[in-house]
Amino acid sequence: MLRYLNYIIGAAFAFVLLLALWGTASELISNPPEETAEEVFHLEPMALHLQSDGPFGTYDLRQVQRGFQVYKEVCSACHSLKQVAFRDLQKIGYSEAQVKAIAADWQIEQPGVNKDTGEAATRPNVPADRFPLPFANDVAARAANNNAIPPDLSLMAKAREGGPAYIHSLLVGYTDPKTYTHDGKALMKEFPDFSVPTGLHFNPYFANLNIAMPPPLTQEGQVQYQDGTRPTINQMAKDVSAFLMWAAEPNLTKRHATGVGVVLFLLIFIGLTFGAYRNVWRGIKH
Incomplete structure (x- = not known):
């Protein structure tokens, strides 16, 4: 008797759940939720073509060096690169002497200890050091950036969907929401109550359209390239995106070269295996 009672209770519980599900589904069908500004006006990253794209891609070292210059002169004031060491810059074409000079001249020094007093101090960077953090701690980072902690950029090109294309689009995507249109729709006409909170900035490539980071690239010539390349905002954004992809x-490049070698080896091995198979079985009739 108790077993049948359990069946009845279970069936009643399942019926109530199905009834609730049906009610929710019916409500969504009859009264679908209104679209939000984020759903209508958020944009996917623009296409960005870099030399590192594709299975045979390699880095354009001149472009990566230009991107490092943009990071050094613009981005490093707020964003860390804590997974990269100064000596890694030799991989993008800098000499050992140049790397030593870059490390020694870096604006922020490494934390250390005064050997005479034992008190906290700083010391110049050396090539073996990783890039130092721009802020002493998260509290200082929030205080300087409208209560938002600037993310570390070491893996940003792999951490965000779209990779370097997302970074490039975000950097060039700042615009005025009052005049912004997309697919023939005006933001302020479709959503007249839309506003950008104080301290934030409108960017349609950011997930919720409002980002704490102000436009970092604001004018042509903000960085003077040493190789003579014209430093437009689009060019600087593209170059720093290429640098962060390398970071x-x-x-x-080495992984791609290894992959090509492995594929060639497998093709040769398959050919030799097939030839051996034909040689072993050629005199045997089926």
């Missing part, structure tokens, strides 16, 4: 995957 996230510095061994990409």
